[in-house]
Amino acid sequence: MTTTESNTVLAALDAATRGAVLEPGTAEYIVEATGFNVAVDHQPAAVVVAADAADIAAVVRIASAAGLKVAVKCTGHSADATGPDTILVCTRALRTLTVDHHARTATIGAGIVWQEVLDAAAPFGLGALAGSSTTVGAVGYTLGGGLSPIGRTYGFAADHVRSIEVVTADGVARRADEHQNADLFWALRGGGSAFGIVTEVVVDLFPLQTVLGGGIFYDITDARAVVEAWRLWVSTVPESVSTSVAILHLPPMPELPEPLRGRTVLHLRFTHVSNTEDGCALLAPMRALAQPIMDTVGEIPFAALASVHMDPTDPMPAMERGLLLNELTDEGLEIFMTAAEMPLAVAELRAMGGALSRGPAIDNAVGGRQAAFNLLGIGVLVPPIADMVPGVLDAFVDRFEPWSGGAFMNMAGAASGTPADRVRLGWDAATRDRLDAIRASVDPQRVFAAAARW
Numbered sequence: 001m002t003t004t005e006s007n008t009v010l011a012a013l014d015a016a017t018r019g020a021v022l023e024p025g026t027a028e029y030i031v032e033a034t035g036f037n038v039a040v041d042h043q044p045a046a047v048v049v050a051a052d053a054a055d056i057a058a059v060v061r062i063a064s065a066a067g068l069k070v071a072v073k074c075t076g077h078s079a080d081a082t083g084p085d086t087i088l089v090c091t092r093a094l095r096t097l098t099v100d101h102h103a104r105t106a107t108i109g110a111g112i113v114w115q116e117v118l119d120a121a122a123p124f125g126l127g128a129l130a131g132s133s134t135t136v137g138a139v140g141y142t143l144g145g146g147l148s149p150i151g152r153t154y155g156f157a158a159d160h161v162r163s164i165e166v167v168t169a170d171g172v173a174r175r176a177d178e179h180q181n182a183d184l185f186w187a188l189r190g191g192g193s194a195f196g197i198v199t200e201v202v203v204d205l206f207p208l209q210t211v212l213g214g215g216i217f218y219d220i221t222d223a224r225a226v227v228e229a230w231r232l233w234v235s236t237v238p239e240s241v242s243t244s245v246a247i248l249h250l251p252p253m254p255e256l257p258e259p260l261r262g263r264t265v266l267h268l269r270f271t272h273v274s275n276t277e278d279g280c281a282l283l284a285p286m287r288a289l290a291q292p293i294m295d296t297v298g299e300i301p302f303a304a305l306a307s308v309h310m311d312p313t314d315p316m317p318a319m320e321r322g323l324l325l326n327e328l329t330d331e332g333l334e335i336f337m338t339a340a341e342m343p344l345a346v347a348e349l350r351a352m353g354g355a356l357s358r359g360p361a362i363d364n365a366v367g368g369r370q371a372a373f374n375l376l377g378i379g380v381l382v383p384p385i386a387d388m389v390p391g392v393l394d395a396f397v398d399r400f401e402p403w404s405g406g407a408f409m410n411m412a413g414a415a416s417g418t419p420a421d422r423v424r425l426g427w428d429a430a431t432r433d434r435l436d437a438i439r440a441s442v443d444p445q446r447v448f449a450a451a452a453r454w
């Protein structure tokens with residue numbers, strides 16, 4: 001774009017929107033474009049802090065008329081890099097959040113993060129299918145499927161969406177639900193951001209006053225025995241149990257409990273949702289495996305779900321790669337254990353199965369339901385390891401290819417190149433074809449290519 005064309009677009013955006021339109025070179029532009037993952041490079045033609053759905057519709061119309069793309073960011077937990085061919089819409093000002101405790105639903109604006117939903121639902125004894133980090137945006141997470149630390153009990157977050165308000169590539173705000181725009185409703189739930197910018201969702205809430213949840217940290221010398229036993233144990237536990245294991249290289253930070261600072265550990269995460277089974281009895285075999293460094297498993301308010309994984313809450317330069325695994329063989333387990341010697345912050349295996357393997361009442365586009373585990377590797381791009389992390393991470397994840405079932409969209413990593421192809425492999429051919437057809441019909445110019453993760 002020439003400077004004149006760019007000025008024309010900025011002026012049109014300014015005239016058509018209530019929210020702030022921020023130009024490159026200003027401090028406000030840098031602050032708004034930068035998200036949780038500070039390693040992601042954002043250099044969009046402009047950032048628009050949308051005040052409402054009408055602002056987003058105007059941005060889409062102006063951008064597509066100018067031949068520009070539109071990307072979207074809430075928290076920047078995994079927004080992909082944006083360049084000067086793109087307008088970046090920030091949704092943080094879309095602050096709708098209401099709980100209908102009779103209907104057991106929450107209406108959630110695109111600027112709301114999960115902790116806010118959990119806090120709003122808690123007084124009614126209700127909870128939602130938030131992820132391991134509750135500082136993640138509820139809408140972006142849900143569109144990508146939404147794998148909760150209680151997912152084996154209830155399924156994916158996308159399985160429990162009642163309706164979606166979305167601005168499509170023609171710059172029109174629409175409702176998608178079981179009856180209206182049903183194809184779009186199917187695609188948005190699990191197909192991600194390729195179909196529009198979502199301004200609001202209505203999701204199911206569940207009676208979740210408390211859960212038995214937390215983590216057990218083992219010394220890395222006990223890790224192999226624990227992971228081996230965990231692999232067998234997960235095939236025996238009921239779907240009221242959700243669980244994962246992670247090899248963590250923890251930094252020597254004062255925010256961490258003293259026994260964990262600067263250590264490499266095996267972190268077993270556990271949640272149990274049931275009024276009838278004894279969760280402690282189910283966990284007992286894992287507790288008996290080795291002397292833990294720390295054991296935080298206990299009855300917790302559901303709004304404290306984030307304490308199960310203890311994900312970082314401060315912005316950081318991170319890179320992640322993920323893969324769905326159809327099985328965890330002895331060889332795969334050996335490869336997983338090599339993460340203990342690698343410059344990776346996290347190597348994680350989440351047990352899938354249970355309700356995650358079943359489709360929802362109203363079919364959606366979530367892929368990978370057949371997977372037995374979700375593998376995730378995360379590296380932190382800080383000196384002196386910054387340069388080697390991308391190669392190490394790719395090589396680590398690539399070694400699991402023989403057992404791959406594609407990749408789960410929210411945890412595949414950056415959208416370009418191999419991870420995007422892996423996301424597509426998570427869908428069967430019929431789902432892939434249907435998603436492609438819907439995308440071609442609702443966004444023929446690929447206005448949302450910069451926001452889509454496949």
Ligand SMILES: Cc1cc2nc3c(=O)[nH]c(=O)nc-3n(C[C@H](O)[C@H](O)[C@H](O)COP(=O)(O)OP(=O)(O)OC[C@H]3O[C@@H](n4cnc5c(N)ncnc54)[C@H](O)[C@@H]3O)c2cc1C
Pocket residue numbers: 035072073074075076077078079080091110130131132133135136137138139140141142143144145146147148149192193196197198199311312410411451452453
């Ligand atoms: C620490 C951490 C823990 C996580 N834990 C989990 C987990 O337990 N389970 C899980 O499933 N995922 C998890 N994730 C992944 C997370 O769900 C995705 O990164 C999600 O996309 C984040 O959404 P966001 O809006 O916060 O991030 P952003 O970076 O702001 O957005 C990411 C992408 O989401 C899409 N998006 C966001 N808002 C909209 C919108 N309004 N309309 C259309 N598209 C939109 C866009 O494609 C955008 O590029 C985790 C990520 C991190 C960093």
